[in-house]
Amino acid sequence: MVTMQLRHVSDLSNAILTEVxxxxxxxxxxxxxxxxxxxxxxxxxxxxxxxxxxxLAARSFAQTLGLDFKRAQFTPDLLPGDITGSxxxxxxxxxxxxxxxxxxxxxxxxxxxxxxxxxxxAALLEAMQERQVTVExxxxxxxxxFHVLATANPVEYEGTYPLxxxxxxxxxxxxxxxxxxxxxxxxxxxxxxARQQEEQTLDAVVSPGQLLxxxxxxxxxxxxxxxxRYCVAxxxxxxxxxxxxxxxxxxxxxxxxxxxxxxxxxxxxxxxTPEDVKAVARPVLAHRITVKPELWMSNISGSHVVNSVLxxxxxxxxxxxxxxxxxx
Numbered sequence: 388m389v390t391m392q393l394r395h396v397s398d399l400s401n402a403i404l405t406e407v408x409x410x411x412x413x414x415x416x417x418x419x420x421x422x423x424x425x426x427x428x429x430x431x432x433x434x435x436x437x438x439x440x441x442x443l444a445a446r447s448f449a450q451t452l453g454l455d456f457k458r459a460q461f462t463p464d465l466l467p468g469d470i471t472g473s474x475x476x477x478x479x480x481x482x483x484x485x486x487x488x489x490x491x492x493x494x495x496x497x498x499x500x501x502x503x504x505x506x507x508x509a510a511l512l513e514a515m516q517e518r519q520v521t522v523e524x525x526x527x528x529x530x531x532x533f534h535v536l537a538t539a540n541p542v543e544y545e546g547t548y549p550l551x552x553x554x555x556x557x558x559x560x561x562x563x564x565x566x567x568x569x570x571x572x573x574x575x576x577x578x579x580x581a582r583q584q585e586e587q588t589l590d591a592v593v594s595p596g597q598l599l600x601x602x603x604x605x606x607x608x609x610x611x612x613x614x615x616r617y618c619v620a621x622x623x624x625x626x627x628x629x630x631x632x633x634x635x636x637x638x639x640x641x642x643x644x645x646x647x648x649x650x651x652x653x654x655x656x657x658x659x660t661p662e663d664v665k666a667v668a669r670p671v672l673a674h675r676i677t678v679k680p681e682l683w684m685s686n687i688s689g690s691h692v693v694n695s696v697l698x699x700x701x702x703x704x705x706x707x708x709x710x711x712x713x714x715x
Contacts (some may be wrong), residue, residue: 391600393607393657400426400601400653403451403592410447410587411440412578413571418444419653420562420670421536425452426649428602429559429642430515430535432500432550432674437540439564445496445536452598453591454493454532461503467510471520472527485522490514493530493595497537501547508554511535515557532598552633552677559642560667561674608648609658613703617664618643624696625676630687635675642671661702669693 400422407418421444424431433441442458449456459470472488489495490511500508514520518529537558540547555561567575579585593601618640626634647663654663673689 390607391597391604393604393652394655396426396601396604397652397655399593399597403448404653406451406589406592407444407447409578410589411444412574413567414440414444414564417562417564419650420560420667421448423646423649423653423667424560424562424670425534425598426602426605426652427559427642427645428532429645430537430557432537432539432555432558432561433564434539434541434561435563435565439566441538441564442496442498444564445494445538447589448536449494449496450589451592452494453594454534454598455530456494456496457489457492458496458498459489460498461500461507463503465503465507467507468522470507470510471514471522474523485525485527487527488520490520491527491529493532493534495533495535497535499540500537501539501550504548505551505554508548508550512553512557532595532602552675555674556636556638558674560646560670562670605649605652607657608652610644610648611659611703614647614659614661614664615644617661617700617703618647620700621664621668621693621696622672624700625672625692628692628696630678630682630692630695631676632679633677635672639672639675643667646671665697665702668697672696 403422404415404418408415411418421431421433425448433444435441446456446458448454459465468488470488471490472486474483475486476482477484497511514529514533515535518531518533520527520529535558539550621643622635622637622640624634625631625639628634643664646667647659650667651657651659651663669690672693676689676692678687678689678692
């Protein structure tokens with residue numbers, strides 16, 4: 388298979404973002420992070436208050452990436468089999484037949500994932516890590532590509548369950564959208580009036596096969612040893628921070644590396660800079676950090692810890708890196 392050129396990946400990435408922005412107004416920086424997570428081959432948790440475009444963003448990415456899309460509404464009474472699928476007795480053949488659940492798709496929207504108990508949340512663990520599902524001792528492979536975009540309300544919001552650390556760690560990134568500005572909110576209203584219907588359909592920019600090629604091409608992005616060591620230093624610093632009960636695991640350092648490569652390509656470069664690592668540090672590391680319980684009332688969070696670590700850990704200088712400063 389001929390590997391897609393990084394310049395082409397960069398052009399397609401910007402075309403994808405431009406198309407998604409037709410539906411999700413004024414959130415290009417957050418959308419770029421989500422796309423970086425997908426290009427890095429991971430899953431993304433979008434955590435914010437209701438009504439800020441999380442579900443719309445997931446649906447829009449599915450359309451522009453040409454992926455089959457399924458939505459699972461996570462509710463308190465949802466069972467694991469409702470997600471993975473189950474064996475059902477078929478009277479026609481007098482045998483049990485496997486009926487696939489919504490996991491068997493290209494992009495799964497796990498909507499309001501923290502409104503269902505941890506037992507059902509755990510049904511996603513194998514799928515997100517191994518890209519497969521095991522039901523009653525039989526294993527079924529999931530389609531490729533397969534990505535989970537989950538939405539969640541803040542844990543302080545009524546009717547939510549905290550996501551277990553093992554579940555959070557499966558998400559490569561956690562991204563927040565935030566409220567739009569005055570002008571952005573007016574554009575949302577103006578766009579709705581102009582199209583005269585609620586539904587908005589976006590064009591597919593790439594096919595599932597092209598998305599796999601884009602993900603494979605990201606592997607060619609240059610990462611200097613000093614950048615890799617910077618990723619390790621940032622992750623290690625979260626484990627010894629005074630406010631932390633449990634810091635980010637080595638999976639966090641790997642996430643920094645993978646996401647910073649994809650982020651660099653979306654910016655038109657075939658090499659990673661310290662600024663790329665800093666840009667993805669909070670989305671990649673913050674949700675992997677557990678702060679001391681006594682600090683919760685002081686609003687100390689994983690993001691505060693990452694901000695502190697970014698200030699304290701020195702970034703490599705241009706002289707320390709051997710990658711030439713040229714764009715692709």
